[in-house]
Amino acid sequence: MPSPSDEQVITPHVLRAWPLPDPQGDKESRGTVLVAGGAQTTPGAVLLAGVAALRAGAGRLQLAVAQATAAALSIAVPEAKVIGLPEHEDQFHDMAAAADVIAVGPGLDNVGDADRLMRQVLGAAGEEAGIVLDAYALGALSKDAKLLHDRPQRVVLTPNTIEARVLLGDDPGEDLAAAAYAVAERYRAVVSLYGHIATPDGRCWREESGDTGLGTSGSGDVQAGIVAGLLGRGADAAQAACWGAFAHAVSGRRLAPRFGRTGFLARELVDEVAYTIATV
Secondary structure, eight states: OOOGGGOEEOOHHHHHTSOOOOOOSSGGGGOEEEEEOOOTTOTHHHHHHHHHHHHTTOSEEEEEEEHHHHHHHHHHOTTEEEEEETTTHHHHHHHHHHOSEEEEOTTOOOHHHHHHHHHHHHHHOOTTOEEEEOTHHHHHHTTOTTTTTTOOSEEEEOOOHHHHHHHHTSOOOSOHHHHHHHHHHHHTSEEEETTEEEOTTSOEEEOOOOOGGGOSTTHHHHHHHHHHHHHHTTOOHHHHHHHHHHHHHHHHHHHHHHHOTTOOOHHHHHHHHHHHHHTO
16 A cells, blocks of 8 residues: 555656646637536535636536526536536436536535436446546445446546545545545545545655645635546546646645635635646
């Protein structure tokens, strides 16, 4: 099992040697990202994840949220196609089948709903698609540890420590490198856990720029969206997770001089993402 001493530290030099796919061509070439989540009281999580995906370079954005919030969200994010669930289930299936990347979980507040959406997505997603599972989708995944085994899709899990405990069925402890690998090995997916990235085959990285201010409401939704956007650009799962952790953390660092270490908001992180990635 990897330990902190086995992790490669993510630096600009490391990322420059591992460049993202060059964003050539029109929006079609940079991928369609579908974000599914957003309970009636928490549509903002989908907004944060979706706009972060665009800031990370995705070409097209689609959002699937609770029916009651769809109209308001379509106005708040005019760049996106927005549908309401469950009214448009058939359309959702078609969108999932055609999407290049699907992120499930931001803003959901019910494990049953998350499980239903996650299974719909996994059943519809193409073999080349990227999948990001976050928040309540991870709670749903914990019910079936083999659900992702032998799947061809690029899959990234983005748990916090509470969600890691649910996925492992035990306290992850202080060794988050080992915890990230344990989750990656159990679920056969790339895992990004508080700056620790692990793959099922034992590769591991550590992002050291993150500070306490990232522990703000909606911050995890932003990171999940960044990862989805990078997958949309054609990054592989480990690359998207590493670049996503760096972009998330350094965006917070850029905000600290203006707002202090703990005074910035998740929506402000989103606006730093494109510049952070472009200046690596």
